Amino acid sequence: MKIGLIDTMFARINMGKIAEETIKEIAPEIELEKITVPGIKDLAVQVRILLEDKNCDIVLALGMPGKEAIDSQCAHEASLGIIYAQVLAKKPALGIFVFENEAKNDEGLKQIVFNRVKKHSINAVWMIKNPEELSKRAGTGERQGFENVGGID
């Protein structure tokens, strides 16, 4: 099994490293392929390359959009590209973005980043090793970056 990790120079926290450490801890047998690109709009093509040509079973596409309106538009374009790349490759990728304006200060931002990247790294491992872990949490209000909100049924 192999997981691809793509992060950016633009991000202000080394997201790829968090993902790498999390996966190595919980599933050391999984092979990793890491790559860094300039920014989030450069993720989509690498998603397809890693899934189709580098034999990855799943990819984490990691980024931290800035707080301006143009950054929000970039994130939208990047997300559509990541979805598009998966659909063409017929293998999954998780687009994991933390927006700079999700927190009030650097400390808060760090907490969100660590929480979201760790949880999604676990999700990725589950998706290729133990999909039943996701099934048993269907509709339970799982959140990445924050506390789970829980189900209402």
Added chain:
Amino acid sequence: MKIGLIDTMFARINMGKIAEETIKEIAPEIELEKITVPGIKDLAVQVRILLEDKNCDIVLALGMPGKEAIDSQCAHEASLGIIYAQVLAKKPALGIFVFENEAKNDEGLKQIVFNRVKKHSINAVWMIKNPEELSKRAGTGERQGFENVGGID
């Protein structure tokens, strides 16, 4: 005949279970294939996989976007991906979303979810077994999640 069901951990109600129970009740002979993904942006690739590689005749892609602006954008990206996946696979999928801000409280939200998922589960069964059931309701103001509004001609 086979129907694919994809739901999310993010949702706060087990939408896949509602769909499963509805379909089993009205068409127990239809085979089901269920999968759970983290969130709505992860649905599109599974739509294509279920339609093309898992032999499903139709897929229900189920999700509950949150109430923030970013959730609305995610839902937009997810919807475009689901449409895109169908067009590539040349088989239908129903994207079934309930937005958290469609109701004022949890009780109202549950009602919308149950109503919408049930009606669309029936639609899916009709689409592959009895398409004439849809034809005879053409232009009649059918709604899922709420009461039908009726036709005006």
Added chain:
Amino acid sequence: MKIGLIDTMFARINMGKIAEETIKEIAPEIELEKITVPGIKDLAVQVRILLEDKNCDIVLALGMPGKEAIDSQCAHEASLGIIYAQVLAKKPALGIFVFENEAKNDEGLKQIVFNRVKKHSINAVWMIKNPEELSKRAGTGERQGFENVGGID
């Protein structure tokens, strides 16, 4: 020659019937293939299926988006999907939507629907039988749903 007609249960007027009657009156020799889907986001995949697998020369994709903001977003997604399906199939389809808020009341809405669907049904027939009818109206301010506005040159 064959025209595909796709309409929705969501619409409040039987748009497919208007198209069918119009085409039968002006070009009874053209074969029709009709299908009804739940809503406008379900049109795109059927456009591709009708054009590529059901041998249609052109398709009318008919729908009536509601008046909420979410309906407008759905219409946007549906339109992009219909364009995408055509481009892949390399055959034309006309996406024909009437928004509920285009008129002040049901009577006004009916008039727009009848006018727009009839005119576009004629357009579809021209596109496959008499494309010169479109050429001679190039740049003349043709409108569907309302009176033509005319050219200004």
Added chain:
Amino acid sequence: MKIGLIDTMFARINMGKIAEETIKEIAPEIELEKITVPGIKDLAVQVRILLEDKNCDIVLALGMPGKEAIDSQCAHEASLGIIYAQVLAKKPALGIFVFENEAKNDEGLKQIVFNRVKKHSINAVWMIKNPEELSKRAGTGERQGFENVGGID
């Protein structure tokens, strides 16, 4: 060499004719293939057909979106479709739109249309015959529809 011209019945000025006359004057040896469609959302599929199946080296896709919000959304969808069609065909097309609200009156609108269509017709000829004409104007603030604004370096 062959250029495809697609215009619409919706436009209020015969844009295809302006393009045809301009190209015939500056490059009479270039073959033209003309087609008229109802509106701008119908352009994308014809772009692909003309580029791939009708042997055109480049296509001009001409339209005049109305002044309502819905027209702006249509133009956005049409533009994405035209880009998409080119990328699939691996040959260029120029999407040439004049929005009705770019001018205060019909006379002003006509001037913009004539200026923009003529300049882009020349661009299209250059792109297939003399690409160096574009290269020497790189970064010089060329505008179509209005006066050039000039470079700042």
Added chain:
Amino acid sequence: MKIGLIDTMFARINMGKIAEETIKEIAPEIELEKITVPGIKDLAVQVRILLEDKNCDIVLALGMPGKEAIDSQCAHEASLGIIYAQVLAKKPALGIFVFENEAKNDEGLKQIVFNRVKKHSINAVWMIKNPEELSKRAGTGERQGFENVGGID
């Protein structure tokens, strides 16, 4: 190794020349292929052509959107097209835009353009020659056009 450079006549600064000079200085052995198109919406198809048919390892797609709302929409469409072209070609391109309203005057705009184009030209060279240069800057808040903002971890 070969890099493709695409710029526009619309831009007010010769962006392709800045990229060319930067690359020639730091990696004179890399072959360059340059092309100029009218505007940013014409970039996407050339990205695919350069990557797939002209043997480029990476492409820089350079443009300067104007300051009107319509320019912002064009930039959005152009960006989506550039991402789409890369994903299809399975090779990277960097979409490098400088919006006219990013600076208060021409002098400020020039500085942003020079800074952004130079840094991204270096990024492109690194991506095909020394990808480890990007990896070691992962999550360090690199910015193009402005000063780097630095990491926060």
